[in-house]
Amino acid sequence: MASTALALDHVGICARALTPMTDAFEALGFALSPIAQQSGRRTPGGPVELYGSGNRCAFLRHGYIELLGILEPGLFDNDVGKFSDRYEGLHILALGMDDAEANLARMRRGGIEIAGVAHLQRPVEAGGPIAKFSRLPYPDAPEGRLQLIQHVTPELVWQPRWMGHANKADALTEMVLVSADAASSAARLSKLTGLVLEPRQEGGFLLRFPGGARVAGPEAPAMETRVAILSPGDLPGTFPGVAIPALPFMAGIYVQTSDGNAAVRALLGKLPLQELADGALMVPPSHAAGAALVFHP
Known part of the structure; x- marks a missing residue:
């Protein structure tokens, strides 16, 4: 177990409309997971709520590319709208860790004001099992969403049926x-x-x-x-x-x-x-x- 980031886990590409992004990536030879609407806790210990944002992903043997859009405009959109208003493209950088508590302690020692380990969850597909993550976001980073992430249920996220990319x-x-x-x-x-x-x-x-x-x-x-x-x-x-x-x-x-x-x-x-x-x-x-x-x- 390590108290530093270990790997580039995934990146997130944001736009208000999801379909044009997914059409573009399928045309590039990527196989994408089904649409999954996000849910999570806005604050550590808060209630789990349904978000207005949703994604489809290109899962690779190492890491993945997340395509994020707004599915229900009336709900909390997890900053997808704010990011997209700046420009449509990459806004999320997630770096893999294997010990959330050790990294939280290190970040606090370094002066990063962070409330605690945040949690996000989403169904891997409509009606499917719930994938869970532990997250340590850097508060208010001007570069976009910078975060460390530990997958609690990686076997639910990376499924072989979504990983047969025509582009290899x-x-x-x-x-x-x-x-x-x-x-x-x-x-x-x-x-x-x-x-x-x-x-x-x-x-x-x-x-x-x-x-x-x-x-x-x-x-x-x-x-x-x-x-x-x-x-x-x-x-x-x-x-x-x-x-x-x-x-x-x-x-x-x-x-x-x-x-x-x-x-x-x-x-x-x-x-x-x-x-x-x-x-x-x-x-x-x-x-x-x-x-x-x-x-x-």
Whole structure:
């Protein structure tokens, strides 16, 4: 058990309407879980209530991509509306841990004012079993929702029937954040995770997560994943042609494929893919619900 973050668990892409996002990701070769409406406690110890937000997810062997929209506008939407009003795209970064109480104690020692371990639950599908999570969110982070997460019921979340992706996506390996004050954003993430920052060769900062078996999925290996924190001037060298809608901005993600990108090239060859280094292929945000999406071997 560890008192630091161990892995990149999932990212969340937000828009008011869920269907356009899910259509885009299915067109990219992802198999998605059924629509699940969220519920949870707004405060530690508070009552469980139904939220107006809901999701569909692309579950990978390591980590997953969550697509979040508003299903019932009259209910609490878990900040999906607020995030979407800034821009439609990535707003949620969840980092895997295996000991919520130890991380809570570390965060409090570091001066993060957090009430306690928060809890979220949702049915994995309509009428299905309830998946449960333990969460440690960083309060009022300007970058979006930054949180540590421990899965209480991972076997309910990662189900083989939802993991047969035509594009052979296998692992969520990196998220890229852009900030006008990259040093402050990087320091905030270091404080949240308990991990030491390092300079990034291409500019900005890097957090490396050491990995933990089964932390980001019941079959997930202990593999290194990363978060990069860039200044605006660093972005063109990483995601060519990607515009910045607002700052701070979660710009995009890297997804490893199990076949060296052969299926991606065959399936998505008609899209305006950007060739990057080492055989990586970038799908522009206009085709990936507002987020740059890089498939890599």
